[in-house]
Amino acid sequence: MNISTRIALRYLKSSHKGSFSSYASRLAVIGLAIGIASLVITLSIMAGFEKTVSEKIATFDSHIRVSHFMNKSIAYPNKSLDSLLVEAPVDYKKSIYIQKPALIRKKQKAEGVIVEGVEWIPESFVIDERNNSGNYINLKLNEVWLGGDLANILGVAVGDKIVLADLQSLNHSASKRIVKSLTVAGLFHSGLQEYDKTLVFISIEDAQHLFNMSNNISGYKIDSDEHSFSHLISYIRENTAYPYYVVTWKEKHQVLFDWIDIQKWPILINFGLIALVGVVNILSALAMIIIEKSGEVGILLSQGMNRKNIKIIFCIQGAVIGFSGAIIGVFMAGIIIFVQFKTHFISLPENIYFMDHIPISIEIIPILIIGLASVIISFLASFWPASKVGRIQPSKVLSYE
Secondary structure (H helix, E strand, O other), X not given: OOHHHXXXXXXXXXXXXXXXXXXXXXXXXXXXHHHHHHHHHHHHHHHHHHHHHHHHHHHHHOOEEEEEOOOOOEOOOOHHHXXXXXXXXXXXXXXXXXXXXXXXXXXXXXXXXXXXXXXXXXXXXXXXXXXXXOOEEEOOOOEEEEEHHHHHHHOOOOOOEEEEEEOHXXXXXXXXXXXXXXXXXXXXXXXXXXXXXXXXXXXXXXXXXXXXXXXXXXXXXXXXOHHHHHHHHHHHHHHOOOOEEEEEHHHHOHHXXXXXXXXXXHHHHHHHHHHHHHHXXXXXXXXXXXXXXXXXXXXXXXXXXXXXXXXXXXXXXXHHHHHHHHHHHXXXXXXXXXXXXHXXXXXXXXXXXXXXXXXXXXXXXXXXXXXXXXXXXXXXXXXXXXXHHHHOOHXXXXXXX
16 A cells, blocks of 8 residues: 555544534535435336336237238248247247237127237236136136226126127128127236236137137247347347248337336436535535645645645545445445335336336446446546645645644
8 A cells, every 4th residue: 555545544534523524524425325326226216117117018028029011810830930930049938829909898888909819828917817827827718818907997807708809890790790708717917008908818719710810820929038039039030031020029119118218318317416416525525625634735745745646645535435435325225225125115106107116126237337437536526626735835834833
């Protein structure tokens, strides 16, 4: 440890109790800590919000959908698509689906819905059901699954009968209309009104009968883990030709994810200004320390220490204040994040935010960047007050000691 570092640490430890510099140093650390804690918490909430919404949408829509470019039905099995997916370089989960608009009716109440014929639905979103086994629920013939909001609108419960009608067939004569009576097997709740109010799940076989599709389907749903996704989507797009169309869950909901990205900047700017206040406090604290230590600075100058090393002393003090603020700020944020993650004590109106509590997702790299940036900025901010050392004249300051 060189002489400049030793003196800088001694100055921080030996501040006189009750002195302005002592209070200013503590306030600088506290102010910076609050700013950093605010930034870390904000980043964790925004990351958690985006991750939660993304996971919910991906669970219903799947990561990738392959369908006909003109939204026409495709043959199943499909040799070209099946052979393509067999050669995929990463692991994935594949299923088939049918998606068409329909009319759902219970007595005198009717609503327009999107019917999805699928092989299974995720158990994690189910709120009321007849039978349950495993992470996925296989759909059975003559059964239907509704969103909880849609069930409330129609006034139906598990075990009730509803009627589904193909919208296109309603334009035809009564003898050609396709309707199907189904039993409500369960209700689901995603927190996304787009799904909970308009989406209906039935089996593939029932969907093929309802929409008169024979053995055809609308397309394939493909899922993979986050590490394999980029390789999988690149491979599928490079090897998929017309008339097939490939879309990811984020592309399908591009407007929503763009809105999330836009919301980040005003929030980050606001809390960045709070952190800036902490940096200003560091400037003030160091200016007071320099004034208070001017006599000691004069002694060091008179004993031959050059002004550059004395400037380094106060720059190191600024860096130490920045480091202390970063550690305390991250620790404070960590406590709040942990409590929210475990208890969900801060709730949200689900009909607005797609979730019933503030979500948290901890991202280590941004936190490390914030901490490192606070130390570097504090060090650089110290140059201005440290430059005042160059104006100190030993003969003048020592004459007042």
